[in-house]
Amino acid sequence: MIRVVVVDDQALVRHGIRTLLDIADIDVVGEADDGRAALEVIEEASPEVVLLDLRMPRYDGIWTLRQLAERRIDIPVLVLTTFDDDTVVLDALRAGARGYLLKDVTLEQLARAVHTLADGGTLIAPSITDRMLRAIRSGPTPGEIAAPPVQELTEREREVLRLMAEGYSNREIAEVLFLAEGTVKNHVSTILVKLGARDRTNAVLRALHQGILR
Known part of the structure; x- marks a missing residue:
């Protein structure tokens, strides 16, 4: 439980x-x-x-x-x-x-x-x-303006990010994309680094601001 x-x-x-x-x-x-x-x-x-x-x-x-x-x-x-x-x-x-x-x-x-x-x-x-x-989309907060520039994501990272935005867990993402859960965790970690995000939710917010997610 x-x-x-x-x-x-x-x-x-x-x-x-x-x-x-x-x-x-x-x-x-x-x-x-x-x-x-x-x-x-x-x-x-x-x-x-x-x-x-x-x-x-x-x-x-x-x-x-x-x-x-x-x-x-x-x-x-x-x-x-x-x-x-x-x-x-x-x-x-x-x-x-x-x-x-x-x-x-x-x-x-x-x-x-x-x-x-x-x-x-x-x-x-x-x-x-x-x-x-x-x-x-109306505008970033001061903290987001000061965040480091977003690095380009690979197509696979974009797929993982889209599923993160829809609320999928690592396990569910792994099932959808036919990947090992450990591989998904690695992708999520890389996405956070590239987006300069502290967690999954912040990563989605930054991706929306940058137009990576629509």
Whole structure:
């Protein structure tokens, strides 16, 4: 069973998510009601995925994502929220979130997202993808302007990148392209280096800015 931590300031919401995930054979190993408590629970429980709300009193979701990055705690975070504002979505992704879903998802969609992130993939709710892409294309952030120039990708690397953008895990990419999973991992590492990206999500964002992905 995949081990997850649920971070939300509403106890009823946490209970509901725990109940649903239990049906899907996903183990909730910890809960927290704000970012500071989340950091303690995450370090103690060592989950494989974190489900994180963004709007919380005191220490919110963006603060939590940045703290995880600063502390080099490399656990995939799935944002699960009611807010689909373009700026909020991009802030969360740039802060390190590897997935973004709205709370109106079905149990099947939520379970699939948890499995996707646990397998190393990324996932963004289809309902906000188009708006997010338009926002990304409107212009890079100062940090992205200062990023190193993008090196040219091979055709195989472009294929891997396209599947990364669609949320495929390394294992799924290997199956689609008939490659060994280790080979895919090597391609992903090379893509990150060539794009000057810190992670898979940032690589997709940079590729969209550069027109490599459309």
